[in-house]
Amino acid sequence: MATIKDIAQEAGVSLATVSRVINNGPKVGDATRKRVKQIMLEMGYRPNANARALVTQRSASFGIVLPELSDPFFATMAHGIESVTRKIDVQILMSTGSIEKATELKAIETLLEHRCNAMVVHSKALDDATLINFAKTIPGFVLINRYIEEIGNRCVWLDNIAGGQTMARHMLNQGHTKFVIVSSKYQIDDPVDRIAGIKQELAENGITLSPDMIEYSTPDQEGGEIAMQNFLAKGTEFTAVLAYNDAMASGAMTMLQDHNIDVPNEVSVIGYDDVLLAKYCRPKLTTLRYPIEMMAVKATELALQYAAGTVPEADCTFKYAPTIVKRESVGKAIS
Amino acid sequence: MATIKDIAQEAGVSLATVSRVINNGPKVGDATRKRVKQIMLEMGYRPNANARALVTQRSASFGIVLPELSDPFFATMAHGIESVTRKIDVQILMSTGSIEKATELKAIETLLEHRCNAMVVHSKALDDATLINFAKTIPGFVLINRYIEEIGNRCVWLDNIAGGQTMARHMLNQGHTKFVIVSSKYQIDDPVDRIAGIKQELAENGITLSPDMIEYSTPDQEGGEIAMQNFLAKGTEFTAVLAYNDAMASGAMTMLQDHNIDVPNEVSVIGYDDVLLAKYCRPKLTTLRYPIEMMAVKATELALQYAAGTVPEADCTFKYAPTIVKRESVGKAIS
DNA sequence: TTGTAGGCGTTATCAC
DNA sequence: GTGATAACGCCTACAA
Numbered sequence: 001m002a003t004i005k006d007i008a009q010e011a012g013v014s015l016a017t018v019s020r021v022i023n024n025g026p027k028v029g030d031a032t033r034k035r036v037k038q039i040m041l042e043m044g045y046r047p048n049a050n051a052r053a054l055v056t057q058r059s060a061s062f063g064i065v066l067p068e069l070s071d072p073f074f075a076t077m078a079h080g081i082e083s084v085t086r087k088i089d090v091q092i093l094m095s096t097g098s099i100e101k102a103t104e105l106k107a108i109e110t111l112l113e114h115r116c117n118a119m120v121v122h123s124k125a126l127d128d129a130t131l132i133n134f135a136k137t138i139p140g141f142v143l144i145n146r147y148i149e150e151i152g153n154r155c156v157w158l159d160n161i162a163g164g165q166t167m168a169r170h171m172l173n174q175g176h177t178k179f180v181i182v183s184s185k186y187q188i189d190d191p192v193d194r195i196a197g198i199k200q201e202l203a204e205n206g207i208t209l210s211p212d213m214i215e216y217s218t219p220d221q222e223g224g225e226i227a228m229q230n231f232l233a234k235g236t237e238f239t240a241v242l243a244y245n246d247a248m249a250s251g252a253m254t255m256l257q258d259h260n261i262d263v264p265n266e267v268s269v270i271g272y273d274d275v276l277l278a279k280y281c282r283p284k285l286t287t288l289r290y291p292i293e294m295m296a297v298k299a300t301e302l303a304l305q306y307a308a309g310t311v312p313e314a315d316c317t318f319k320y321a322p323t324i325v326k327r328e329s330v331g332k333a334i335s
Numbered sequence: 336m337a338t339i340k341d342i343a344q345e346a347g348v349s350l351a352t353v354s355r356v357i358n359n360g361p362k363v364g365d366a367t368r369k370r371v372k373q374i375m376l377e378m379g380y381r382p383n384a385n386a387r388a389l390v391t392q393r394s395a396s397f398g399i400v401l402p403e404l405s406d407p408f409f410a411t412m413a414h415g416i417e418s419v420t421r422k423i424d425v426q427i428l429m430s431t432g433s434i435e436k437a438t439e440l441k442a443i444e445t446l447l448e449h450r451c452n453a454m455v456v457h458s459k460a461l462d463d464a465t466l467i468n469f470a471k472t473i474p475g476f477v478l479i480n481r482y483i484e485e486i487g488n489r490c491v492w493l494d495n496i497a498g499g500q501t502m503a504r505h506m507l508n509q510g511h512t513k514f515v516i517v518s519s520k521y522q523i524d525d526p527v528d529r530i531a532g533i534k535q536e537l538a539e540n541g542i543t544l545s546p547d548m549i550e551y552s553t554p555d556q557e558g559g560e561i562a563m564q565n566f567l568a569k570g571t572e573f574t575a576v577l578a579y580n581d582a583m584a585s586g587a588m589t590m591l592q593d594h595n596i597d598v599p600n601e602v603s604v605i606g607y608d609d610v611l612l613a614k615y616c617r618p619k620l621t622t623l624r625y626p627i628e629m630m631a632v633k634a635t636e637l638a639l640q641y642a643a644g645t646v647p648e649a650d651c652t653f654k655y656a657p658t659i660v661k662r663e664s665v666g667k668a669i670s
Numbered sequence: 671t672t673g674t675a676g677g678c679g680t681t682a683t684c685a686c
Numbered sequence: 687g688t689g690a691t692a693a694c695g696c697c698t699a700c701a702a
Contacts (some may be wrong), residue, residue, distance in 0.1 A: 348688075348689085349688065349690075350689085350690090350691095351688070351689055351690075351691095352687085352688060352689075355687095355688090362687050362688080363687070363688085364688085365687060367687080367688085386694090388694095389694050389695065389696090390694045391694085392691075392694075579693040
């Protein structure tokens, strides 16, 4: 592959001149510039990103670490990130850390080896201290979907407590009083916070939730089915189910329907996330919109800013609140 | 950030020795090795991937170019790729080229600038010649979802003609005779081939499809709705609809249901791809399984092999055929 | 406006 | 076993 040297030789100029042409440097004669460009084209010259990153001390790639791509939620997140990096001609270097401490750590370190100075990371397993430490040494380090007070200005996150409250309130407004929660068995912050929010809102309305009104399962369609099956088997009485996410909500609905329980006429179901399937399942799912794409965009811009040394206003915060999307799975409580 | 030089100084050895330790080189004293490792740990040393790539002449990252991530189909593809690169500690460098010639080209070139020597690319807009040329200069260049004869051993693709035949045959077997196709308005190979396959199969059964039995629209839920709306508006008679993909099928079903036409009792619908939503929509979608994840894995392994110089058997081919997944959206034709 | 030279962090080829 | 030292391809003062 042709190098800058080859071009220089062919054009009869020095390396420096070619370099200037490549980088649209200021002081190059018009004729020279044109000729060099021509030759670069002919020889199919392609700058070596590695060499450039080495000397420049900064990579042209933007790091992202997320659990996995097959989940539409994360795919959407990646899409948000990509939508901004694309505009500024920056490549995405992707690392996956499947919600495991070791993998997440490794994911970040790999990005570091590539000298990414801007990255948005989704980490649930790593402890605060580790993350804080990274934030202090990596200029453009930004966390998404997590809040750590000490580095609050580098966190783009969703208020899950508010989310839980909103879900509960919506059901309350429809007259529901018998609640059941279909939650995730992975006890990261998210499910914990959401349940806290729900309980809080219910408590304010004089309702307490006994532990057996919560079933924990894998946060997917199947998990939702199983959780609902358990409630049904236990003979639990309820008219409102609050799910950890849309997939679980969908699974719960399926199971309900299999038992000839009508949604939303007999039982109401609400999801969380508002991913694609919420629109596709029948009845269409009423859910909370997790503005993940918007948040991803914000996080990316933030990371880029920090990396560029542009520090945002002092202790600004990037907290988002989920909003309700009313579709068809929630109805008035049967009186 | 600490460099190999810092380590050497601190440990009182030469650069060469440190380098050997890092790469588990052969001739290093046990004591020295241990001491150096200790110091690397203490100083938080991290090899510089760029420097390494520069001198080594090969990148530790695997390139992938795809249209976009928000589409679950491509997210699944990316997931397949990631599942193999993860095992061998290789990072993914992602480029998006939104089915446009210029963008696709740029996506590949960027990867090249990073000196990726293995990549799997999904390109629909670039012409054969360009792709063939890349295949000849890039060791580990592999195409996915596209077949070009000249570089057939670097193509991992799905037989869409067979797919079309399979769809049609399945409907035929249920006794259907009145067909309608909901296709994509983007005239890349895929829809064209599928329609060809369908027509072929129908022809063998004495059925010809007039052009107005095909509606073209955007290949998503909304496009499916619009296409179906058009058929309904035209008063077209049919009992079987063959969709370009699951999203369109789902849209068509929704529109049918909105008009109180029962699926599958009055009209049968079949999709293509078998993405997540096929399981979520109601009735559950009968569709063709596009083994994209498996194919992505294959493509990745292939790219890695080629990049390593291991040439697979001479003119091997990597053609996949979609298989039918029977769910609930197809029924016997009403007699 | 153009050229020279030093260095970015590694690996690899020699010597010792 | 270990240590110099020359690349790798590029950028960037500093000279000319």
